[in-house]
Amino acid sequence: MPRVRWWKGQIGDCCRRAYFTLSVSQIILVLGYMVAVICCFVIGAELTQNSNRPGFIALAQLPVILLLSLKSPLPLPIFLPSLSYEHYNFLHRWAGRTLFLSVTVHGGMWINQFIRNDEMDQIRSDKAVRGIVAYGLMCGIVITSLKPFRRRFYQVFWAAHVMFFVGFFAAISYHTPYSRPWIYPCIAIYGYDLAVRMLRYRIKDATLVPIDDTLTMIHIPDCDSGWLPTQHVFLRIMKGSGIFESHPFTITNAPSLSPGQRGIILYAKVSGDWTRKVHNLAKDTSTIEFDVDDDESMIMEETQRFLENEKDDVSEVRCGSDHPGRKVQVILDGPYGGLKMDMGEYDTVLCIGGGSGITFILGSIEACLRIRQTRKKGPRRVDVVWVVRDISTIQALSPTLSYLHTLSLKWGLELNYNLYLSYPATPLPGIPSCLAPTTRLNPFRPEISQLLRESLPVPSTSSMAEHEHELGIARPTAEAEAEQEAGGGIAVIACGPEGIVAETKNAIANLSLREKVRSGGIAFHGECYSL
DSSP states (O other): OHHHHHHHHHHHHHHHHTTOOOOHHHHHHHHHHHHHHHHHHHTTOOTTTOOHHHHHHHHHHHHHHHHHTOSSOOOOOTTSOOOOGGGTHHHHHHHHHHHHHHHHHHHHHHHHHHHHTTOHHHHTSHHHHHHHHHHHHHHHHHHHTSHHHHHHSHHHHHHHHHHHHHHHHHHHHHHOGGGHHHHHHHHHHHHHHHHHHHHHOEEEEEEEEEOSSSEEEEEEOSOOSSOOTTOEEEEEEOSGGGGGOOEEEEOOSOOOSSSSOOOEEEEEEOOSHHHHHHHHHHHOOTTOOSOOOHHHHHHHHHHHHHHHHHOOOOTTOSSGGGSOOEEEEEEEEEEEOOOOSOGGGOSEEEEEEEGGGHHHHHHHHHHHHHHHHHHSOSOSEEEEEEEESSHHHHHHHHHHHHHHHHHHHHTTOEEEEEEEESSOOSSOOOOOTTSOTTOEEESSOOOHHHHHHHHSSSOOHHHHHHHHHHHTOOOOOHHHHHHSOOOOOEEEEEEESHHHHHHHHHHHHTSOHHHHHHTTOEEEEEEEOOO
16 A cells, blocks of 8 residues: 555656646636637638638637736626636636647648748748747747746746737737737736736835744734735835845734734745845844834834744744844735635634645634634634644744644634654654644654544544454444434645645545545635745
């Protein structure tokens, strides 16, 4: 069995690297869209004589692609559910690839016809040259959008995306006048997105606090409403070159119910040039002006008070609340996304995070605590599974984890931490002293399916059968099983790399119907932290 699991993991990794990361429902949507488009320009068309139809189909897809690229909420009727952009962004990518296919068929068939009929002068005509230029710009969009390039050079990808698309629109508008009625709606859609996002922009004062050498806390005090934990905002720091970039960060805390301000708490893990610049800016206190006005002084005092109240045990943190913090101005765009389930409907919550996915998990824990605090009911147990490379990140966030555990005791919530090191040191380091004694630290990657069965509100049928076999008793009758009370339901939340989210989905799918029914039902929410 371990050998089978190893091969399963290897195949899954290969599939993820080869873009096979879509779920079954997403694959059905993508195939349906591609088949519909291909049928539109193939059925009843003499492509060898006139391949204009694929070109017109390509033009008709432009507004669809722009609509699927919006970060602002889609202008849907009120009776339809509102989805955040990350839930349909995969359709934007595949619609773009279908557009590229349509344009390739359109141009390739015309060039083939010109060569076959010995009409080389037609290829050198202004109309054909403009079309070839437009196709070259489209190729540039496709190449720079490939996942390896996009992940490694995201800023180049973003700039190329904008410039190539503008050039593509200009080229096709000169290539054929029939394109302009399709370009104008695209401009209107993009203008709508910019206008809505500008209305959502907020300029706030924030304090950057380096937690350790790899983690920065961003505290925005004057922001106490209009958002929920697990939502994310795009953050732009108005300092140096950071003004030209914005990056998404998950809100890890819930709004305060007391009159005092708690603000928004974000964590930035050093993983690239931009986050490293933010961390260096937070550590640089040489240029901090201590002659500040009343508002700035109040913000600094609020941040210090927050750090003292919520992170009492910071003796193991290298900077933490002892650092004065670096005050900067930021622009917030959002919030977007967040949990789409009511946590109060479930008795147990299983949170699985990988690496930076812990930020979403922290927000989920805060959401459960808020439900227990306001409704006096809700989840009774939260099992947290965090897979991280080394112990340093755990040490950096241990005060926050300890603070949440203290709150869970106050509101009657059983909170269990299961920490896993994918690259453990030798010898295995100890658990930070501020964490609860029930915290478990393991030097290996977990088996998600096993953790899921352990977290089910009632024992799984397989474990019951083993227990009965050991005791030598007969299996209960169907009537006796039906009389057993079902569990209160379990909510499973997975966040982090694509691999850990996909493994969690598969673990849920592999549960038997009897296990799902006896547990009271299973709900799932996944967040992939990938470009």
